[in-house]
Amino acid sequence: MAIKFVQSTTGTGNLTLNGVAAGNTLIALDSTYRNPSTGTAVATPTDTGGTFTGGIGGACALLFASAWDVGIGIFYQANAASGTHTVTYEASTVRQHTLAEFSGMKASGILDVSATAKTDNGTVTSQSTGTTGATAQADELIIIGIGVAHDTGAANIGFTNPVSGFTTLHIISDTSSNIGTMHAYKIVSAVGVQSATFNWTDSEIGGEHAAIAAFRSDGLNVQIPIASLWPILVAC
Amino acid sequence: MAAIFSGSLTVSAGAKTYAAIPVNGIQTTGQSLQVDIVMPGNVFPTGLTTLILGFSYDGGTTYKEAEGGYLGPILPGKGGSIQDQALGFLIANSTTVTHVRLKTNAPSAFTLPVSVSAVGV
Numbered sequence: 001m002a003i004k005f006v007q008s009t010t011g012t013g014n015l016t017l018n019g020v021a022a023g024n025t026l027i028a029l030d031s032t033y034r035n036p037s038t039g040t041a042v043a044t045p046t047d048t049g050g051t052f053t054g055g056i057g058g059a060c061a062l063l064f065a066s067a068w069d070v071g072i073g074i075f076y077q078a079n080a081a082s083g084t085h086t087v088t089y090e091a092s093t094v095r096q097h098t099l100a101e102f103s104g105m106k107a108s109g110i111l112d113v114s115a116t117a118k119t120d121n122g123t124v125t126s127q128s129t130g131t132t133g134a135t136a137q138a139d140e141l142i143i144i145g146i147g148v149a150h151d152t153g154a155a156n157i158g159f160t161n162p163v164s165g166f167t168t169l170h171i172i173s174d175t176s177s178n179i180g181t182m183h184a185y186k187i188v189s190a191v192g193v194q195s196a197t198f199n200w201t202d203s204e205i206g207g208e209h210a211a212i213a214a215f216r217s218d219g220l221n222v223q224i225p226i227a228s229l230w231p232i233l234v235a236c
Numbered sequence: 237m238a239a240i241f242s243g244s245l246t247v248s249a250g251a252k253t254y255a256a257i258p259v260n261g262i263q264t265t266g267q268s269l270q271v272d273i274v275m276p277g278n279v280f281p282t283g284l285t286t287l288i289l290g291f292s293y294d295g296g297t298t299y300k301e302a303e304g305g306y307l308g309p310i311l312p313g314k315g316g317s318i319q320d321q322a323l324g325f326l327i328a329n330s331t332t333v334t335h336v337r338l339k340t341n342a343p344s345a346f347t348l349p350v351s352v353s354a355v356g357v
Contacts, residue, residue, distance in 0.1 A: 004290040009289075009302035010272075016288075016303030033314060084301070094313040096322075112294035153314070160327060167268075169326060 042073030148180030158201030283343030
């Protein structure tokens, strides 16, 4: 079965998806701006309907002389139970979340490769996710996310939307009273390394933290040319 | 972007379901639709307020729901301001939404300025 986006919800509080189909994969993303004492990396969210794994993202980016940090975390739950999933994210000062459901994924061992990159106390207008190793199979789901925190900030930092080749799940362009956020996905059909770059126009000192992860499909998206079946059909 | 609703909701204590809003034609066939609610963060009462966005693909008979929980009071964040709160739902391009419905469940009554909008993606 080919990978397929089913539904997603976004927001600032905890998030719930009802009607999740059994066996599907849930992806949770957390962009967060907080006191570094909260923890080095973004904490794994809890789910009333299952368990998330991941923490793809690693250590958050620092800003304001390390008085604050900004982070991204990508978490996943394969072979989800059917029904309602209420996901509670790490408590932080400012945050943006996405909870998305995909079908056509492996039931276990879905994380293939990942990468993360950040800028501490820098003045930049782009941030790479880093580059993964080569994916193990052709059909995979690629998830990317970023958190951007600026000094004064702007009501609209001018994100390039969408990131080339990706479908945006969640975007917040305000860094004045919010956290700059982009969460997105794409479905690929060939093996290879994966990377993405987030771009924006507002240039001011801050911190940026981005991550990318590739997840395996169930491998059932195999299309057999009818011509190759002809000898078998004839033999029958 | 299309505005589905903009105004103030009188949120009562406990659970409340608002009238469904017909949104036929708001989603282009074959295109995904992002529906967003934005609310000021300084109006939420102490305790957990839950907002539920429901989407019907069958004329309002059944609903698929997304839910956001907001633990008040919401404290000031970056720059001393209180972050606007949000809830969104991305409808897959394989479906076509016909109605949108909002539910609330609050610990006490309050007035919630809210805007609900939709944009094709």
